[in-house]
Amino acid sequence: MHVDLVIKNAFIYQTPTRNFAKKNVAIVGDKFYYVSDARMEQLTIKETIEAEGQYMIPGLIDIHMHIESSMTTPAIFSETALRYGVTTVVADAHEMANVFGLEGLKEFMSAPTKMDIFHAIPSSVPSTTPELETTGGMIGLAEVKELLKDPRVICLGEAMNFKGIAYEPDSLIRQIIALCKKERPTMPLEGHIPKIYDKELADFLLSGISSDHTHQFPEYLLEKIHAGLFIEFQDKSITPENMAVIVEHAFYDFACFITDDIMADDFLTGHLNKNLMKAVQCGLPIEEAIYMTTYTPARRMSLNDRGMIAPGRVADFILLDDLNAFLIAAVYKSGEKVYQKDQPIAYPKQIEQFPENYYQSVQCKKLTKADLDLPVETKKEHVRCNVIQKEAIGTFTKRITKTLAVKEQKLAWKEAQLAQLIVMERYGKNGNIGRALMNQPIQEKGAIATTWAHDHHNLMVMGNEEESIIKAQHALLEMQGGYVVVKEGEILAKCPLPIGGILSQAPIEELGQALRKVREAMQTLGYENMNEIMSFSTLSLPVSPAIKVTDKGMMDTKLQTFYPLVFPEDGVLVHAPVN
Structure with missing residues (x-):
């Protein structure tokens, strides 16, 4: 038998028993052929690699992630993630679809990449309904039907419209789920499940959704897993308490690790490999962590040709110099070496070409000082207002009330040490402007603006003084999207994202450094969160608890x-958002 490659004397990960054994592995073409402790002298071998002292594990598989969260393109993402041992992903490109619809999704899917990128049907474009938010594109039944014909599409992406799924039989999301069940009866239906339990959880799961990747808490993990949910742990849910539940009940087959969103600056230091190691540091045995980043996710997505080192499986694997430190020596995709330790990123010689209009997609008015006045019709000197309070951990927010003075028939929002949060429709469809007030989200005078605003990606700007708000918004329009941070009228940092206002084709080192400066500038303003970028970007996500803002206004995301903005019995805001 002629074989292309033999890995000799490595400690091979044994998926069925979740341990290591010293063996030799033969590879033919892009598949594993023979795994044995025999010397393989009977084979005709083209190349042999001596791996004495090294550990060999399957390539990592990330089944819930968004390439756009790294703010880069599929080809650049592939080259970067491979160096961290990630050989297969299931991408939910609902950010691209929210901006450009099915056309944008097809642009993403057409990109040539070394890693295998499967796709989820974006179920939430928009994340709620057109009555609640304006998007650039929509994915309806016709688009879903077309996507279901593509073999690269292997699941329904995170369904998150709680009300539509649980209590509205005729909602678009329920119709999409029904279509998927009809055309692909065994296809996984992925869920983004808010803080619901008991009967509300049952109402949601009756739809057929069977996974959850949102923020997990140990007191509810048992209930969710017993309810049939497959748990996908993202970074913020990988805690000692959650891992203790998994270990105590040996729930290794009922959960996996994912990245969901890896920012461009974090991408400079790792990807799914970091989540694997974080799980180990939180008490999970490393053998089980490997299982939950290789075989378990492959089985969840019916990717039965990968996820373990065994005959006939795709030859995706990692060689580790040190198992406990997870030091990667080399990464192989389909039997070919794609990364060697300390090798720089091998960027594609020819970058993807996007349509010209993708670079001129941010169309909305320039703000003026007059736009930042908040006139109110009232006879009172003080009025009560609904105000957003963000939290320092996660993406949760809550509603509080504040009493504001009314001066010259305008809300004295600055005197109350509040900030304005403005969401502007940017697709040239209706010119909507949604407004809200936030309770001291920053400590210094300044503003933050972005078009990377989940999931509709309208233009969002927040600040506590007019000059900085205007400066940030104007800079964002000039860049055609991205992130901008301003302090006292001066730009501290910016990260241009000119492709649809959400992506860049800059080298990941350059992009990551720019975003890192944005993060540091946000910290300089006093914006506090464990992930400043994600926290700010989800202030506009109308399916994230509990109060967020779209171009239509300030929204209770559950109801x-x-x-x-002003309590109706106290007054009426004059230029409320147009509906």
Whole structure:
């Protein structure tokens, strides 16, 4: 038998028993052929690698992630993630779809990459309904039907419209789920499940959704897993308490690790490999952590040709110099070496070409000082207002009330040490402007602006003084999207994302450094969160608890109703958002 490659004397990961054994592995083409402790002298071998002292594990598989969260393109993402041992991903490109619809999704899917990129059907474009937010594109039944014909599409992406899924039989998301069940009866239906339990959880799961990747808490993990949910742990859910639940109940087959969102600056230092090691540091045995980043996710997505080192499986694997430190010596994709330790990123010689209009997609008015006044019709000197309070951990927010003075028939929002949060429709469809007030989100005078605003990606700007708000918004329009941070009218940092306002084709080192400066500038302003970028970007996500802002206004995300900025019995805001 002629074989292309033999890995000799490595400690091979044994998926069925979750341990290591010293063996030799033969590879033919892009598949594993023979795994044995025999010397393989009977084979005709083209190349042999002596791996004495090294550990060999399957390539890592990330089944829930968004390439756009790294703010880069599929080809650049592939080259970067491979160096961290990630050989297969299931991408939910709902950010691209929210901006450009099915056309944008097809642009993403057409990109040539070394890693295998499978796709989820974006189920939430928009994340709620057109009545609650304006998006550039929509994915409806016709688009879903077309996507279901593509073999690269292997699951329904995170369904997150709680009300539509649980209580509205005729909602678009329920129709999408029904279509998927009809055309692909065994296809996984992925869920983004809010803080619901008991009967509400049952109401949601009756739809057929069977996974959850949101923020997990140990007191509810048992309930969720017993309810049939497959748990996908992202970084913020990898805690000692959650891992203790998994270990205590040996729930290794009922969960896996994912990245969901890896920012461009974090991408400079790792990807799914970091989550694997974090799980180990939180008490999970490393053998089980490997199982939950290789075989378990492959089985969840019915990727039965990969996820273990065995005959007939795709020859995706990692050689480790040190198992406990997870030091990667080399990465192989389909039997070919794609990364060697200390090798720089091998960027594609020819970058992807996007349509010209993708670079001129941010279309909205320039803000003026007059736009930042908040006139209110009232006879009172003080009025009560609904105000957003963000939390320092995670992406949760809550509604509080504040009493504001009214001076010259305008809300004295600056005197109350509040900031304005403005979301502007940017697709040239209706010119909507949604407004809210936030309770001291920053400590210094300044503003933050972005078009990377989940999931609609309208233009969002927040600040506590007019000059900085205007400066940030104007800079964002000039860049055609990205992130900008301003302090006292001066730009501290910016990260251009000119492709649809969400992506860049800059080298990942350059992009990551720019975003890192944005993060540091946000910290300089006093914006506090464990992930400043994600926290700010989800202030506009109308399916994330508990109060967020779209171009239609300030919204209770569970009930999907809008809060008035001023309590109706106290007054009426004159230029409320157009609906």
